[in-house]
Every structure is written in structure tokens, then in C-alpha cells.
Amino acid sequence: xxxxxxxxxxxxxxxxxxxxxxxxxxxxxxxxxxxxxxxxxxxxxxxxxxxxxxxxxxxxxxxxxxxxxxxxxxxxxxxxxxxxxxxxxxxxxxxxxxxxxxxxxxxxxxxxxxxxxxxxxxxxxxxxxxxxxxxxxxxxxxxxxxxxxxxxxxxxxx
Amino acid sequence: xxxxxxxxxxxxxxxxxxxxxxxxxxxxxxxxxxxxxxxxxxxxxxxxxxxxxxxxxxxxxxxxxxxxxxxxxxxxxxxxxxxxxxxxxxxxxxxxxxxxxxxxxxxxxxxxxxxxxxxxxxxxxxxxxxxxxxxxxxxxxxxxxxxxxxxxxxxxxxxxxxxxxxxxxxxxxxxxxxxxxxxxxxxxxxxxxxxxxxxxxxxxxxxxxxxxxxxxxxxxxxxxxxxxxxxxxxxxxxxxxxxxxxxxxxxxxxxxxxxxxxxxxxxxxxxxxxxxxxxxxxxxxxxxxxxxxxxxxxxxxxxxxxxxxxxxxxxxxxxxxxxxxxxxxxxxxxxxxxxxxxxxxxxxxxxxxxxxxxxxxxxxxxxxxxxxxxxxxxxxxxxxxxxxxxxxxxxxxxxxxxxxxxxxxxxxxxxxxxxxxxxxxxxxxxxxxxxxxxxxxxxxxxxxxxxxxxxxxxxxxxxxxxxxxxxxxxxxxxxxxxxxxxxxxxxxxxxxxxxxxxxxxxxxxxxxxxxxxxxxxxxxxxxxxxxxxxxxxxxxxxxxxxxxxxxxxxxxxxxxxxxxxxxxxxxxxxxxxxxxxxxxxxxxxxxxxxxxxxxxxxxxxxxxxxxxxxxxxxxxxxxxxxxxxxxxxxxxxxxxxxxxxxxxxxxxxxxxxxxxxxxxxxxxxxxxxxxxxxxxxxxxxxxxxxxxxxxxxxxxxxxxxxxxxxxxxxxxxxxxxxxxxxxxxxxxxxxxxxxxxxxxxxxxxxxxxxxxxxxxxxxxxxxxxxxxxxxxxxxx
Numbered sequence: 001x002x003x004x005x006x007x008x009x010x011x012x013x014x015x016x017x018x019x020x021x022x023x024x025x026x027x028x029x030x031x032x033x034x035x036x037x038x039x040x041x042x043x044x045x046x047x048x049x050x051x052x053x054x055x056x057x058x059x060x061x062x063x064x065x066x067x068x069x070x071x072x073x074x075x076x077x078x079x080x081x082x083x084x085x086x087x088x089x090x091x092x093x094x095x096x097x098x099x100x101x102x103x104x105x106x107x108x109x110x111x112x113x114x115x116x117x118x119x120x121x122x123x124x125x126x127x128x129x130x131x132x133x134x135x136x137x138x139x140x141x142x143x144x145x146x147x148x149x150x151x152x153x154x155x156x157x158x
Numbered sequence: 159x160x161x162x163x164x165x166x167x168x169x170x171x172x173x174x175x176x177x178x179x180x181x182x183x184x185x186x187x188x189x190x191x192x193x194x195x196x197x198x199x200x201x202x203x204x205x206x207x208x209x210x211x212x213x214x215x216x217x218x219x220x221x222x223x224x225x226x227x228x229x230x231x232x233x234x235x236x237x238x239x240x241x242x243x244x245x246x247x248x249x250x251x252x253x254x255x256x257x258x259x260x261x262x263x264x265x266x267x268x269x270x271x272x273x274x275x276x277x278x279x280x281x282x283x284x285x286x287x288x289x290x291x292x293x294x295x296x297x298x299x300x301x302x303x304x305x306x307x308x309x310x311x312x313x314x315x316x317x318x319x320x321x322x323x324x325x326x327x328x329x330x331x332x333x334x335x336x337x338x339x340x341x342x343x344x345x346x347x348x349x350x351x352x353x354x355x356x357x358x359x360x361x362x363x364x365x366x367x368x369x370x371x372x373x374x375x376x377x378x379x380x381x382x383x384x385x386x387x388x389x390x391x392x393x394x395x396x397x398x399x400x401x402x403x404x405x406x407x408x409x410x411x412x413x414x415x416x417x418x419x420x421x422x423x424x425x426x427x428x429x430x431x432x433x434x435x436x437x438x439x440x441x442x443x444x445x446x447x448x449x450x451x452x453x454x455x456x457x458x459x460x461x462x463x464x465x466x467x468x469x470x471x472x473x474x475x476x477x478x479x480x481x482x483x484x485x486x487x488x489x490x491x492x493x494x495x496x497x498x499x500x501x502x503x504x505x506x507x508x509x510x511x512x513x514x515x516x517x518x519x520x521x522x523x524x525x526x527x528x529x530x531x532x533x534x535x536x537x538x539x540x541x542x543x544x545x546x547x548x549x550x551x552x553x554x555x556x557x558x559x560x561x562x563x564x565x566x567x568x569x570x571x572x573x574x575x576x577x578x579x580x581x582x583x584x585x586x587x588x589x590x591x592x593x594x595x596x597x598x599x600x601x602x603x604x605x606x607x608x609x610x611x612x613x614x615x616x617x618x619x620x621x622x623x624x625x626x627x628x629x630x631x632x633x634x635x636x637x638x639x640x641x642x643x644x645x646x647x648x649x650x651x652x653x654x655x656x657x658x659x660x661x662x663x664x665x666x667x668x669x670x671x672x673x674x675x676x677x678x679x680x681x682x683x684x685x686x687x688x689x690x691x692x693x694x695x696x697x698x699x700x701x702x703x704x705x706x707x708x709x710x711x712x713x714x715x716x717x718x719x720x721x722x723x724x725x726x727x728x729x730x731x732x733x734x735x736x737x738x739x740x741x742x743x744x745x746x747x748x749x750x751x752x753x754x755x756x757x758x759x760x761x762x763x764x765x766x767x768x769x770x771x772x773x774x775x776x777x778x779x780x781x782x783x784x785x786x787x788x789x790x791x792x793x794x795x796x797x798x799x800x801x802x803x804x805x806x807x808x809x810x811x812x813x814x815x816x817x818x819x820x821x822x823x824x825x826x827x828x829x830x831x832x833x834x835x836x837x838x839x840x841x842x843x844x845x846x847x848x849x850x851x852x853x854x855x856x857x858x859x860x861x862x863x864x865x866x867x868x869x870x871x872x873x874x875x876x877x878x879x880x881x882x883x884x885x886x887x888x889x890x891x892x893x894x895x896x897x898x899x900x901x902x903x904x905x906x907x908x909x910x911x912x913x914x915x916x917x918x919x920x921x922x923x924x925x926x927x928x929x930x931x932x933x934x935x936x937x938x
Contacts, residue, residue, distance in 0.1 A: 040852075044854050134860045146698040
């Protein structure tokens with residue numbers, strides 16, 4: 001056990017946990033950030049996708065020893081500015097408008113994948129968007145409305 | 159290309175299908191539901207605030223786990239706890255701890271909650287004992303120290319070899335042999351489908367919380383709160399008031415959370431009862447895949463008599479379903495399968511014989527489509543092969559045979575209204591340019607053959623890396639419950655004008671992503687002349703909401719929605735009457751202040767003129783049918799046999815569109831599940847055990863596997879429902895797989911008759927014909 005310090009959604013966090021404890025469990029249990037979901041626990045479904053120093057990762061595959069001193073973003077901090085306004089950001093707005101969330105369990109991870117894609121300068125091309133969310137499984141939507149929602153944000157159309 | 163759709167403002171509910179309304183394309187822009195409310199719980203889901211079961215915190219809760227059999231069939235001799243281990247800090251539950259009946263409430267009640275000592279283990283991963291501990295590490299350590307002493311018994315793994323029948327039906331008749339005698343061509347075929355996993359992304363999850371005076375509450379991921387409620391009363395010996403079921407936000411169901419959550423709730427409750435504290439029973443993916451229900455595997459055999467002009471004159475159909483180890487909902491799944499097995503086609507002489515048997519594999523249960531996807535894959539593929547034999551277009555053979563108004567089904571049901579088979583077929587063929595593309599793919603196939611570069615049995619030519627194909631399928635789906643199911647259940651739905659002037663819908667129907675929370679306020683508000691925002695949805699908690707029947711069978715919008723509309727109409731009439739006829743919207747707040755709350759409970763009443771005889775299987779099997787056509791375009795890799803589904807045009811008659819974006823979402827999602835069924839989703843078994851019981855090995859389509867989808871909605875309303883809706887959830891699941899299989903044939907000339915059409919099966923079918931790309935009949 002050792003103290004692990006990191007930033008999560010802009011706020012400092014410190015936890016004393018075994019180094020092999022999963023980031024997913026720390027987020028959900030130690031920090032109460034239950035927006036990040038567990039779908040398979042083996043990096044196949046992407047429901048636990050978060051950003052680690054801006055990179056999209058599966059939080060179920062990240063041991064806490066790799067999180068020390070780094071920056072974590074979860075769905076709760078998708079847009080800190082929007083959250084402060086008590087509002088949704090453009091990506092969340094687009095998901096709502098296009099019907100890109102149904103049961104919602106893949107949605108937090110899907111939003112993080114979309115955020116990573118957009119932050120990296122991704123455009124509205126549907127094939128590129130599909131590639132960027134290929135690690136995030138959705139069983140409800142058939143992906144079409146998700147792709148359209150992300151494309152609309154990429155095109156500045158939301 | 160994507161088409162956006164929007165319903166026209168008013169549709170007369172008494173129209174029948176000849177003038178079915180095809181919703182015009184392009185009436186909204188860029189996919190946005192202009193003028194329609196957004197998903198009610200959407201903001202909570204998009205910010206991570208929505209609470210699914212595993213997100214709920216109960217202080218002091220322990221973790222529960224299930225000890226399962228590792229054999230397909232055995233006698234349970236003893237359950238031994240390793241004496242070297244300290245068991246004082248955990249709770250272990252066996253069948254001996256069950257206060258009520260050791261049976262999971264279901265149709266036949268053959269499934270124990272836990273296998274008792276001396277009893278028979280009937281499938282791999284069957285629950286035998288339960289363990290709860292304060293932390294997961296203790297569970298991990300101790301669960302392997304529970305030893306099951308068993309005596310192996312020979313398993314039955316072949317459904318055709320099983321001598322235990324869960325159900326059987328024989329439907330129809332006519333002059334079958336005379337029909338075959340008159341036929342110009344008799345065509346036979348056998349079709350097989352395997353298991354399919356629902357694969358909701360949220361695994362099954364239940365938390366049981368003991369209360370005072372013998373109360374037990376469960377919070378969980380579930381479709382049918384009153385199924386769980388009934389199961390708790392029976393097994394735990396609770397009164398109706400002592401058992402309480404509360405639905406948490408639910409991350410998908412697709413039928414997989416219809417009947418199975420009952421046993422998980424019972425397990426959690428048994429542990430919570432013994433531990434005297436809340437117990438969390440949260441499945442991981444491996445356990446969910448290994449132990450919970452799947453779509454029934456099936457074998458379908460067709461013998462069909464056809465005239466030279468393509469008219470069907472005789473159909474003899476045999477259907478065998480593998481029920482797995484326990485009955486679950488198998489008789490009803492089989493019934494729907496049998497009733498749909500002839501397809502949406504007129505035929506004077508039909509015999510359908512169906513049976514479902516027991517095997518020593520995990521029980522199969524509800525999954526979107528509920529028996530229909532299996533048989534419609536078989537029928538549509540069979541009909542496409544018949545069209546090929548007759549040299550007729552797949553569209554043309556359907557035009558000649560598809561049901562029209564006043565046609566009669568094999569149960570003797572006269573289709574008096576809402577028959578849009580021809581309409582969805584026409585629209586799909588036109589929108590996809592089916593015939594033009596078919597000519598092009600045929601020309602390309604001829605060119606490949608003509609190149610002379612095709613070695614026997616393989617398709618690869620010097621230049622072409624892949625072949626394209628297009629395929630068509632048509633389906634019907636009985637709206638709501640089969641036969642007299644709805645009458646037996648007698649669902650209740652309530653609309654309340656509360657004392658504070660709020661309007662609330664109280665239903666036991668659940669939101670699991672399909673849009674219940676959003677469409678019910680829309681339907682009720684529409685009747686009251688109010689905006690949808692002022693109508694609340696009561697939380698699904700059996701302490702407060704009535705039993706509206708299970709959230710299954712695409713019945714929620716149609717049946718429960720109809721009840722809510724009727725309740726809203728009564729509420730409006732009552733309030734307006736005591737306010738001098740002034741409009742409800744003007745007076746409801748003051749009425750609530752003056753008169754206090756007004757609640758209308760609406761109970762289901764049989765649809766007029768609809769009747770079914772369960773004993774003879776004659777009559778109106780369904781009050782109405784939804785109709786769907788699908789055209790799929792595929793590329794088949796000529797080296798590997800891999801299939802890529804590129805484009806889909808899906809045309810679905812849902813009776814009445816309530817919310818266009820949510821409705822399209824159902825069609826798109828169901829279509830992709832059907833494509834997964836057709837191409838990659840498969841369970842491999844070894845001695846009754848699922849081999850690929852992880853998400854790394856059971857594959858579902860990703861965004862890269864999903865085609866571009868064009869959805870076109872058609873409205874042929876059902877007059878029995880006040881709004882005309884016939885449901886949408888299951889329709890697209892019936893029709894996608896045979897369209898893909900037809901497209902594969904169009905591309906490479908072989909018929910894959912066993913799902914999924916894996917590269918191995920496609921290559922084997924090509925090898926079996928010995929002449930790739932010739933359109934010869936192949937086998938799987």
C-alpha cells in the first residue's frame with residue numbers, strides 16, 4: 001500500500017491502495033465516481049473508458065501504480081465548464097438530440113472515446129469516427145446515431 | 159445515406175393497410191427530433207449521474223456469489239465446506255435455507271432456486287450454493303473451498319434425441335397432400351440456428367435489502383418487476399406487502415432480463431436474509447455469459463409445394479427448439495416460433511409441427527424476437543432458394559405471395575386490417591434500388607466466372623479481392639402477447655392528477671433504453687392537451703406502481719400505452735365535466751386544489767372481435783401484426799470468406815410512430831443485433847458447457863462492423879389500440895439475418911443454411927458446391 005496522488009476531473013485525489021488495484025475500482029468505490037461503468041473487466045467493451053493524461057484507456061486494465069502523478073478525466077468531468085454552468089456540453093447535447101444514448105450504460109465510455117477523438121482534432125468523417133469508437137461496444141443503437149452525433153459536434157453543428 | 163423520418167400530424171386509427179402511410183423522408187433535418195421531447199433520463203445518463211444497480215450504495219452491504227456446477231448432469235451427493243477454513247465470517251446458503259418453495263416461479267416451475275442435496279444437477283453453471291462476505295477478496299478465497307460431491311449422470315445434449323418435451327404444437331391443416339400433388343415443384347430444406355446472447359452491456363445485478371417485519375426489498379436491473387415480486391413471495395414465503403421490487407436504471411435487456419432476474423433476486427435475498435444485512439449480487443461478464451439464458455437454438459425443416467408462377471400451395475414445416483435444462487418461457491417462445499414459421503405468406507395448405515425439448519445445457523429464454531427470428535431466417539432463406547430455383551426475383555416471389563387484406567393465416571385468422579406486407583416490400587425494394595443492384599452484382603459474378611481464373615471450389619480470381627451482393631427478406635411479427643395472453647394477464651396502468659397539480663403516470667413497465675420514460679408522457683400529455691414536460695413518470699417500485707404486465711413482446715407502447723391513453727381520456731373527461739366543460743389544460747391545477755387527487759386505474763379489456771382458442775390453436779393468434787422488409791448489401795472477402803455488411807435499408811410498419819428518433823433507434827439497434835446473429839454471434843459448446851463465455855471470445859458487432867442504415871417507417875395503424883401502435887422492438891430482429899444470408903448468396907453463389915455465416919461455413923459451402931459463384935445450391 002502506498003499513497004497515490006493524481007488529479008481527477010480537475011481536483012486533487014489521494015488514495016492509499018495496493019498498486020495493482022484497478023483505476024476503475026478506485027474511481028467507483030474510493031472516489032464515488034460511478035459514472036464510469038464495468039461491462040467486461042477485460043478491456044473488450046470500453047464501458048470503463050476514461051482519459052489518462054488525455055489518452056483513452058480502459059480503466060479496468062489500468063493498475064493504480066500507473067496513475068500516480070497523472071491526470072484522469074471521467075464522464076463526470078467531461079466538460080468542467082459546462083458542469084459549472086449546470087449545463088451539458090456540446091457532445092452531451094448532440095447525444096441527446098440525435099438519440100445516441102439508449103440504455104446509457106455504454107454512454108459514459110462512448111463520450112470519453114468521442115472526447116478523445118475530437119480533442120485530437122478528429123473531423124466529421126463517419127469512417128474515422130467509427131474507427132475511433134470501435135473499442136466501445138453498444139448493443140442498443142447500432143452505432144448510427146452515435147456516429148451522427150459525434151460528426152455533428154466535429155462539424156461545429158451543435 | 160440516412161433518412162430521417164417524422165410522423166404526419168394525424169392518422170385515422172381505422173385505416174387499413176392498402177393506404178398505409180409511408181412516412182416521408184427528409185421531414186426533419188440532420189437526425190434531430192425537432193419538436194419531440196428528448197430522452198427523459200438522458201441528461202442523467204450523459205453526465206454519469208444515472209444510478210444503475212452496481213452504482214447504488216447500501217452501507218454495510220456484503221458481496222454475494224454463486225457456487226455453480228461444473229458438470230452438465232449429475233446427482234448432488236453433498237456440499238462440503240473445507241474444514242481447514244474459518245467460515246465464521248461468511249454466510250453460506252444452500253437449498254436447506256429456503257423458507258418457501260425451492261422453485262423459480264415460471265410457466266412449469268421445474269427449476270430449483272438451488273439444487274438440493276440428493277437432487278439432480280441438470281446443466282453446467284447451475285446454482286448449487288451461495289456465499290456472502292464483507293469483501294470480495296474473502297469470497298474469491300473461500301468460494302473454491304466449497305466442494306460439490308457429485309455422481310455424474312449421462313447428459314442429453316441433442317434436442318432431437320431428448321425424450322423430455324417442454325411443449326409441442328400442431329397448427330393448420332388444409333389438404334396438405336392434395337396441395338403437394340397439385341404443385342409444380344416441391345422444394346425441401348433444413349435450416350439451423352444456434353444460441354445467441356442478449357449481451358446487454360450492463361450485466362445482471364441485484365441487491366437485496368432486508369427490512370423490518372420480514373420485509374425484503376430488491377433493487378435491480380430487470381424488465382419485469384412483478385415477475386420478480388411473484389418469485390420472491392413463492393420462494394421466500396413473503397406476503398405481497400413484504401416483498402418489494404425496485405428497478406434501478408437498467409443497462410439493456412433485450413429479453414435477457416425478462417425471467418432470469420428472478421433467480422438472482424432470490425439468491426441475493428436468501429443471502430441477505432441469513433446475513434441480516436444487504437447483499438449485492440452483481441454478475442461479472444463471464445458469469446453472465448456462462449449462466450444466463452440465450453436465444454433458443456433451433457432446427458427448421460421445410461417442405462414446400464409451389465406452382466410454376468411462384469404461388470405457394472403447400473407448406474409442411476417442422477420446428478425443433480432446444481429448451482436447455484429448464485422450461486423457463488420455452489412453451490411461449492415455441493408457440494411464437496410455430497405461429498411465425500410459415501412467414502408472411504398466403505398458402506392454402508399449411509401444417510406446422512413444433513416441439514421443444516430438454517437438454518443438459520443452460521436454460522434458454524427470452525430474447526428479442528422470441529422464437530420468430532429463428533423461423534423467419536429459415537422461411538426467408540427457403541423462399542429465396544425457391545425463387546432461385548424458379549428463376550424468379552426474390553422481390554417478385556414475395557409480391558405474389560405476401561399477405562394482403564382479408565387473407566387467412568394457418569390458424570384461420572382473417573387479416574381484417576393493418577396488413578402492410580406489400581407496402582414495406584415495395585418501399586424497401588424501391589429505396590434500395592434492389593433490382594438494379596441485383597442486376598449489377600449478377601453481371602459482376604458472371605464476369606468473375608468468365609475470367610476463367612476461378613479454380614474449382616474457390617472464388618478468388620486474379621483481380622477481384624471481394625464480391626458484392628444484395629439480399630432481401632420480409633417478415634411479420636405478431637403484435638403483443640400471443641393468443642389470449644393479454645386477457646389472462648389483465649394489465650393495469652394508472653394516470654393520476656395529484657393534489658399538488660402534477661400529473662403522474664404509474665406503470666410497472668420499465669425503461670431499459672427503449673424509451674418508455676419518454677413516450678408515455680408524450681402519449682398522456684397529448685390526450686390532456688398539455689406539453690409532455692408536465693407529466694411525470696413514477697419510479698418503478700412495486701410498492702407504488704400497478705402490475706402493467708411484463709416489459710416484453712414489444713407490448714409496452716401498444717398495450718400499456720393504449721391503457722394510459724384511455725386513462726388520460728377518462729381523467730380529462732372527469733375533470734372537464736366537473737369544471738363546466740372547460741378544457742383540462744386550463745382547469746387541472748385548480749381542480750386538484752379543490753378536489754384533491756384524482757387517479758384513474760385502467761385495466762386491459764379484450765380487443766373487440768379478437769379471439770383465440772388455446773386448445774385448438776385456431777383463431778386470432780395476435781390482435782395485429784407488424785411488417786418489416788430488409789435489404790442488405792454485403793461484401794464477401796474472396797480470400798477469407800469474411801462478410802462485411804455495408805448498407806441496410808430497413809422498412810418497418812409499426813402501426814403508429816410515437817417518437818421518430820426513438821423508433822428509428824429501435825430499428826437500427828435491432829437490425830445490428832440481427833446482423834450479429836447472421837455473421838459472427840455464436841456459442842460453442844463442449845459437453846454442455848459454453849466455451850466462449852467471455853467478451854473476448856463471444857463477439858458482437860462494433861461500430862466498424864455496423865452498416866450504414868436507412869430506416870423508413872410505415873404506419874398501418876391497429877384499430878384496437880387507441881393510438882394505433884403495434885410495437886417496434888422485435889420487428890427488425892426478425893428480418894435482418896435472412897437478408898444478409900441472401901446477400902451472401904448473391905455475392906458468392908452459396909446458401910449458408912446454418913447461422914452464423916462464419917467464414918469457415920461460407921468457404922465450406924463453396925467447397926461443397928465445387929463451383930464457386932455459380933449459384934448452385936449449397937449446404938452448410
